[in-house]
Amino acid sequence: xxxxxxxxxxxxxxxxxxxxxxxxxxxxxxxxxxxxxxxxxxxxxxxxxxxxxxxxxxxxxxxxxxxxxxxxxxxxxxxxxxxxxxxxxxxxxxxxxxxxxxxxxxxxxxxxxxxxxxxxxxxxxxxxxxxxxxxxxxxxxxxxxxxxxxxxxxxxxxxxxxxxxxxxxxxxxxxxxxxxxxxxxxxxxxxxxxxxxxxxxxxxxxxxxxxxxxxxxxxxxxxxxxxxxxxxxxxxxxxxxxxxxxxxxxxxxxxxxxxxxxxxxxxxxxxxxxxxxxxxxxxxxxxxxxxxxxxxxxxxxxxxxxxxxxxxxxxxxxxxxxxxxxxxxxxxxxxxxxxxxxxxxxxxxxxxxxxxxxxxxxxxxxxxxxxxxxxxxxxxxxxxxxxxxxxxxxxxxxxxxxxxxxxxxxxxxxxxxxxxxxxxxxxxxxxxxxxxxxxxxxxxxxxxxxxxxxxxxxxxxxxxx
Amino acid sequence: xxxxxxxxxxxxxxxxxxxxxxxxxxxxxxxxxxxxxxxxxxxxxxxxxxxxxxxxxxxxxxxxxxxxxxxxxxxxxxxxxxxxxxxxxxxxxxxxxxxxxxxxxxxxxxxxxxxxxxxxxxxxxxxxxxxxxxxxxxxxxxxxxxxxxxxxxxxxxxxxxxxxxxxxxxxxxxxxxxxxxxxxxxxxxxxxxxxxxxx
Numbered sequence: 120x121x122x123x124x125x126x127x128x129x130x131x132x133x134x135x136x137x138x139x140x141x142x143x144x145x146x147x148x149x150x151x152x153x154x155x156x157x158x159x160x161x162x163x164x165x166x167x168x169x170x171x172x173x174x175x176x177x178x179x180x181x182x183x184x185x186x187x188x189x190x191x192x193x194x195x196x197x198x199x200x201x202x203x204x205x206x207x208x209x210x211x212x213x214x215x216x217x218x219x220x221x222x223x224x225x226x227x228x229x230x231x232x233x234x235x236x237x238x239x240x241x242x243x244x245x246x247x248x249x250x251x252x253x254x255x256x257x258x259x260x261x262x263x264x265x266x267x268x269x270x271x272x273x274x275x276x277x278x279x280x281x282x283x284x285x286x287x288x289x290x291x292x293x294x295x296x297x298x299x300x301x302x303x304x305x306x307x308x309x310x311x312x313x314x315x316x317x318x319x320x321x322x323x324x325x326x327x328x329x330x331x332x333x334x335x336x337x338x339x340x341x342x343x344x345x346x347x348x349x350x351x352x353x354x355x356x357x358x359x360x361x362x363x364x365x366x367x368x369x370x371x372x373x374x375x376x377x378x379x380x381x382x383x384x385x386x387x388x389x390x391x392x393x394x395x396x397x398x399x400x401x402x403x404x405x406x407x408x409x410x411x412x413x414x415x416x417x418x419x420x421x422x423x424x425x426x427x428x429x430x431x432x433x434x435x436x437x438x439x440x441x442x443x444x445x446x447x448x449x450x451x452x453x454x455x456x457x458x459x460x461x462x463x464x465x466x467x468x469x470x471x472x473x474x475x476x477x478x479x480x481x482x483x484x485x486x487x488x489x490x491x492x493x494x495x496x497x498x499x500x501x502x503x504x505x506x507x508x509x510x511x512x513x514x515x516x517x518x519x520x521x522x523x524x525x526x527x528x529x530x531x532x533x534x535x536x537x538x539x540x541x542x543x544x545x546x547x548x549x550x551x552x553x554x555x556x557x558x559x560x561x562x563x564x565x566x567x568x569x570x571x572x573x574x575x576x577x578x579x580x581x582x583x584x
Numbered sequence: 585x586x587x588x589x590x591x592x593x594x595x596x597x598x599x600x601x602x603x604x605x606x607x608x609x610x611x612x613x614x615x616x617x618x619x620x621x622x623x624x625x626x627x628x629x630x631x632x633x634x635x636x637x638x639x640x641x642x643x644x645x646x647x648x649x650x651x652x653x654x655x656x657x658x659x660x661x662x663x664x665x666x667x668x669x670x671x672x673x674x675x676x677x678x679x680x681x682x683x684x685x686x687x688x689x690x691x692x693x694x695x696x697x698x699x700x701x702x703x704x705x706x707x708x709x710x711x712x713x714x715x716x717x718x719x720x721x722x723x724x725x726x727x728x729x730x731x732x733x734x735x736x737x738x739x740x741x742x743x744x745x746x747x748x749x750x751x752x753x754x755x756x757x758x759x760x761x762x763x764x765x766x767x768x769x770x771x772x773x774x775x776x777x778x779x780x781x782x783x
Binding site (some may be wrong): 529 | 602603613659660663665690694698749760762776
């Protein structure tokens with residue numbers, strides 16, 4: 120019987136498989152950042168051991184860096200200390216760091232792909248659940264905890280039980296104004312925030328195949344929001360042409376050999392998945408979330424479920440969620456006044472996202488009472504945006520183009536949405552307090568966020584196309 | 585942090601909410617420490633305290649009726665961020681066991697790596713546990729790792745739970761994964777020798 124893409128990659132990375140034991144899986148690339156690594160380096164010190172393969176770990180500072188005045192010392196003492204610890208630890212253990220001020224600095228899941236570090240067939244881990252982003256290249260990539268970061272630093276391996284396999288197919292043609300963010304928000308709203316727990320997902324179907332690499336990354340990025348261990352897409356010509364020529368990608372004869380291997384990375388026709396789900400691209404409209412987990416989403420013109428549409432058992436959690444959001448069951452969100460717009464995060468902060476937003480808002484002006492933050496995913500994205508004049512389009516629209524980092528996606532730095540305020544956000548989580556204590560988040564695509572920035576309200580982006 | 589778990593009889597603290605994500609367990613703004621200690625004081629920070637840092641009386645952790653080393657929560661506990669700080673906060677607060685009808689994958693790994701036992705039970709049994717605590721806030725729950733069962737002491741209702749044999753051994757003896765992986769050093773180097781590329 121044939122193998123799935125996931126099985127091909129996983130099986131070729133097993134160092135040791137013993138009955139009753141988790142597999143010891145070799146890790147090709149390990150990304151680290153300032154928040155989930157200091158305790159792991161401490162662990163190595165306590166054991167008196169080095170980083171086993173320092174050249175296979177890359178570091179950047181992203182989670183709690185400020186997004187203004189990055190050339191100045193970080194004001195907040197604890198954030199500064201954490202970033203300094205990363206510099207100290209990477210220097211002491213011989214790990215390459217793309218820290219603040221470095222031209223490669225940025226959100227860890229943006230810089231890996233754009234530098235050509237992320238490649239098909241790799242196993243990739245990082246102490247961050249959105250590591251699934253790298254799956255867009257046909258890599259087995261997943262988030263891990265700090266004890267596991269220590270395992271990888273110490274041995275370049277991780278102990279894991281093999282997850283089950285799920286295939287999610289999306290076929291057909293997307294409607295105008297519908298982006299890959301809408302595809303993934305739609306899928307999560309259909310299968311819930313735990314619908315893929317225990318599974319590794321392969322996304323397939325022509326609607327996925329027709330997406331750009333950056334759009335594919337947005338899909339794989341949010342795999343964790345339905346509980347999946349990770350998500351991946353088989354590499355194809357789109358993948359290969361994206362990678363070719365990037366800084367750390369194979370070159371010359373190595374490229375040819377690599378390409379020959381990468382072309383074997385697909386699920387065989389007779390491969391067996393534990394679960395298969397199929398969706399029709401034509402059913403998807405621009406999405407928005409209304410609740411406090413990413414599964415609580417709907418089409419932007421739809422109504423929040425009424426209480427009697429929610430299973431009785433789930434009503435207490437549903438009510439708690441809507442009370443936090445200060446929204447009524449059964450009500451519509453279209454036309455709802457918003458206060459903030461955040462375009463950024465490892466989900467939607469790449470150059471294509473910024474181009475889409477710039478095209479949409481060119482020559483227009485934001486609503487007066489809305490604050491708009493645009494946070495590019497990396498120094499390279501920022502430089503590209505400036506080169507293309509996108510910064511000027513944003514300035515004319517009254518949008519603020521800030522410096523790279525995770526920013527208001529998790530509000531570890533100063534970029535917090537004030538209590539009680541509503542933010543349309545292109546990030547990945549609408550949990551209580553995620554964008555600041557008592558802040559309220561509506562997740563949406565960059566286009567839906569841009570439309571709301573202009574009107575100051577939840578808007579159907581298709582009205583202005 | 586105790587590095588061994590074998591058997592426990594304790595009262596339990598009920599938080600009957602579904603989809604409790606790790607941002608609720610420990611909000612991002614408290615992730616700036618560079619050690620593993622001290623996260624317990626901010627466990628469920630924004631559910632426990634209001635904007636003026638006053639305890640919210642209606643939250644279970646502030647209710648003096650409830651105590652014990654077992655946290656009982658609604659389904660899909662620990663979803664969201666991979667932050668191990670969530671497991672550190674739960675351990676630092678003093679919990680040894682979390683009971684739910686469903687756990688997120690990364691949280692489950694993080695909990696086990698910190699010698700917290702995630703006990704996954706059926707929805708029916710979870711309801712029975714919540715009802716037992718409602719009837720008597722001091723109701724004792726017994727958790728036995730060796731025989732893999734959880735029991736409501738007063739009613740005798742009990743259920744078996746799954747745990748893989750490897751992790752069970754780790755928990756019962758205080759072994760951790762790095763000890764095991766370090767013992768594979770030769771196998772790891774041998775594997776590296778078989779690969780032409782780093783993928």
